[in-house]
Amino acid sequence: MKIISVIKQVPDAEARIRATPTGIDLDGVTFVIDGMDEYGVEQSLRLREGGLDTELISLALGPKRFEEAIRTSLAMGSDRAIHIETDEALDPITQAKVLASIIQEEGAELVFVGGKEADWDSAALGPAIAEALGWPHSDWTTRLEINDTSLSVTHDSDEGSETLTLPLPAVITTQQGLNEPRYPTLPNIMKAKRKELKKLTLADVGSPSGKTQVLKQEIQTKSRLNKVVQGDAADAAKELARLLHEEAKAI
Amino acid sequence: MILVIAEHSNGSLKKSALELLSAAKSLSEKLGGEVVAALLGQDLSGAASELAKYVNKVIAVEDAALADVRAEPYTTVLTNLAKELEAKAVLVSASKSGLSYSARVAMRLDAPLLEDVTSLDVEGGQVIASRFSYLARVTETVKALALPIVISVKPNIFPVAEASASGTVDKKAADLAASDDRVKVGEKAAAKTGRVALDEADIIVTGGRGVGSAEGFTKLVEPLADALSAGIGATRAVVDAGWRPYSEQVGQTGKTVAPGVYIALGVSGAVQHLSGMNRSKIIVAINKDADAPIFKVADYGIVGDVNEVVPALKEAVSSL
Numbered sequence: 001m002k003i004i005s006v007i008k009q010v011p012d013a014e015a016r017i018r019a020t021p022t023g024i025d026l027d028g029v030t031f032v033i034d035g036m037d038e039y040g041v042e043q044s045l046r047l048r049e050g051g052l053d054t055e056l057i058s059l060a061l062g063p064k065r066f067e068e069a070i071r072t073s074l075a076m077g078s079d080r081a082i083h084i085e086t087d088e089a090l091d092p093i094t095q096a097k098v099l100a101s102i103i104q105e106e107g108a109e110l111v112f113v114g115g116k117e118a119d120w121d122s123a124a125l126g127p128a129i130a131e132a133l134g135w136p137h138s139d140w141t142t143r144l145e146i147n148d149t150s151l152s153v154t155h156d157s158d159e160g161s162e163t164l165t166l167p168l169p170a171v172i173t174t175q176q177g178l179n180e181p182r183y184p185t186l187p188n189i190m191k192a193k194r195k196e197l198k199k200l201t202l203a204d205v206g207s208p209s210g211k212t213q214v215l216k217q218e219i220q221t222k223s224r225l226n227k228v229v230q231g232d233a234a235d236a237a238k239e240l241a242r243l244l245h246e247e248a249k250a251i
Numbered sequence: 252m253i254l255v256i257a258e259h260s261n262g263s264l265k266k267s268a269l270e271l272l273s274a275a276k277s278l279s280e281k282l283g284g285e286v287v288a289a290l291l292g293q294d295l296s297g298a299a300s301e302l303a304k305y306v307n308k309v310i311a312v313e314d315a316a317l318a319d320v321r322a323e324p325y326t327t328v329l330t331n332l333a334k335e336l337e338a339k340a341v342l343v344s345a346s347k348s349g350l351s352y353s354a355r356v357a358m359r360l361d362a363p364l365l366e367d368v369t370s371l372d373v374e375g376g377q378v379i380a381s382r383f384s385y386l387a388r389v390t391e392t393v394k395a396l397a398l399p400i401v402i403s404v405k406p407n408i409f410p411v412a413e414a415s416a417s418g419t420v421d422k423k424a425a426d427l428a429a430s431d432d433r434v435k436v437g438e439k440a441a442a443k444t445g446r447v448a449l450d451e452a453d454i455i456v457t458g459g460r461g462v463g464s465a466e467g468f469t470k471l472v473e474p475l476a477d478a479l480s481a482g483i484g485a486t487r488a489v490v491d492a493g494w495r496p497y498s499e500q501v502g503q504t505g506k507t508v509a510p511g512v513y514i515a516l517g518v519s520g521a522v523q524h525l526s527g528m529n530r531s532k533i534i535v536a537i538n539k540d541a542d543a544p545i546f547k548v549a550d551y552g553i554v555g556d557v558n559e560v561v562p563a564l565k566e567a568v569s570s571l
């Protein structure tokens with residue numbers, strides 16, 4: 001059975017990103033594999049370690065710099081990778097179609113996608129890939145077991161959590177709690193350099209055009225009062241309560 | 252027309268439903284067409300008549316297969332409705348389930364998706380939305396290049412609609428396919444809180460690692476929250492330590508909230524945490540480290556030990 005993990009490379013959470021008149025400037029920013037994607041890679045490794053006979057493939061759609069994140073997934077233990085290289089910022093629906101076409105071609109039966117991506121703040125990719133393939137999906141998945149031809153999972157719902165069973169093939173989007181991703185070891189980082197990384201272009205997948213266009217990007221700011229209340233604990237607390245009540249009229 | 256999917260829970264409308272209606276109304280004024288609200292589920296008559304106070308046309312789709320919110324049957328019903336009514340836009344709440352089926356609906360309609368939007372406008376017949384990206388550090392303006400379009404709307408941003416209609420309720424059959432029933436729901440565990448739900452709370456008191464322990468929450472956070480009738484939030488560090496349930500986590504992988512007042516106790520203010528709460532109207536921080544990043548986004552702060560300041564603050568707010 002083939003398992004595919006979709007990989008994204010995103011700015012490190014602590015990275016300082018700047019806005020320019022033409023958009024976000026990511027120059028000099030440290031990039032990492034998206035933490036939500038690591039959960040997927042880790043889960044596929046654990047399925048294999050649990051005895052499942054499987055080939056693990058990393059799949060990415062994005063600019064050349066994504067190679068680093070792909071190598072991280074190979075160093076964690078994926079067997080090989082496919083990178084559709086493009087500088088175009090395609091919307092999630094268009095991306096999902098492209099990724100689904102590769103997933104179909106590979107004949108994979110289980111696909112992991114990060115639950116919420118740290119560049120778009122988007123949770124759409126996983127469900128959209130599932131829809132493009134005509135497969136069921138589980139989102140925000142915190143536990144996963146495989147039983148022959150079906151999956152038993154726990155996922156977060158709006159009201160709390162639920163267990164689900166769903167038949168394979170299926171798409172799983174990840175959530176914190178699914179597992180604790182491993183760090184690649186030095187020998188495995190060396191080994192990853194020799195693993196297959198197949199390159200494709202958008203032209204190979206029919207040169208799709210996007211459905212949305214980003215017009216503007218700005219650093220989000222909301223001006224804040226930044227008032228630090230002075231005094232010992234009791235006085236400061238009293239003054240804070242007064243400010244919240246009288247000045248902010250909030251309590 | 253603009254199709255709105257009204258979320259409800261056990262027959263009572265969620266606040267997000269009324270927020271969607273106000274977003275849809277202003278969109279319909281710019282895009283043309285009436286607003287129609289759809290309710291999906293079982294035993295909907297109570298919610299439907301409530302909804303009809305806010306919108307002229309309600310469509311109730313009742314089916315046992317819609318009792319749980321599952322992406323596939325929802326997608327089928329909504330796609331069929333959107334096609335039949337020739338919707339220009341389908342508006343969904345960006346709740347966990349809404350995010351999940353809206354992406355499928357967009358794919359099935361081959362329509363642009365604008366996700367988790369915070370404002371909507373129309374220029375030259377095209378829909379333009381604001382949304383956050385990069386862990387909510389960036390606001391971006393995105394244009395949809397075609398109609399129809401699927402939009403998920405961030406909760407707690409748009410105003411709630413006013414009850415000024417006396418609409419009609421039409422019932423419709425769900426017309427599901429066998430494949431819509433592939434995902435079976437087993438056990439459900441409700442997030443346990445005897446308190447105000449985080450996404451509807453007007454005041455939230457959040458504890459971070461600085462609160463010290465699970466007992467610290469009982470001793471410091473809960474009494475202050477009770478005194479303010481507030482919801483309780485937690486950082487991931489606190490959830491990972493097992494002091495509080497995940498359902499209370501605020502941030503990138505937890506809930507996104509925007510209450511009137513957000514009080515952060517012993518919270519450092521990591522980017523992943525800020526991304527879940529930085530739209531709060533007023534932010535209050537109590538932290539013993541004057542350099543903690545949380546103070547950068549705070550309106551009011553006290554540099555001090557939560558063990559001393561929080562009980563004093565509880566006394567002070569109780570005697571207001």
Ligand SMILES: Cc1cc2nc3c(=O)[nH]c(=O)nc-3n(C[C@H](O)[C@H](O)[C@H](O)COP(=O)(O)OP(=O)(O)OC[C@H]3O[C@@H](n4cnc5c(N)ncnc54)[C@H](O)[C@@H]3O)c2cc1C
Pocket residue numbers: 013035036458459460461462485486487488489500501502503504505506516517518519520521522523524527537538539540543555556557558
């Ligand atoms: C992929 C990913 C997703 C994440 N998602 C989330 C998320 O959704 N939500 C989230 O919160 N985090 C998230 N994180 C974790 C985040 O990076 C931080 O680690 C976390 O928010 C820190 O929690 P904290 O502020 O409670 O703890 P700390 O960073 O340890 O801060 C504790 C603070 O308490 C102060 N303090 C200590 N003692 C006292 C005292 N007696 N009185 C007053 N102040 C005191 C300290 O000065 C310090 O500032 C995520 C991380 C990753 C990698």
Ligand SMILES: Nc1ncnc2c1ncn2[C@@H]1O[C@H](COP(=O)(O)O)[C@@H](O)[C@H]1O
Pocket residue numbers: 088089090091092119120122212213214364365366384391393
């Ligand atoms: N429909 C969409 N929904 C969300 N983000 C989108 C959409 N269309 C384009 N984007 C943006 O495309 C950009 C891709 O940026 P990058 O990761 O820098 O290539 C991000 O800023 C996304 O927010």
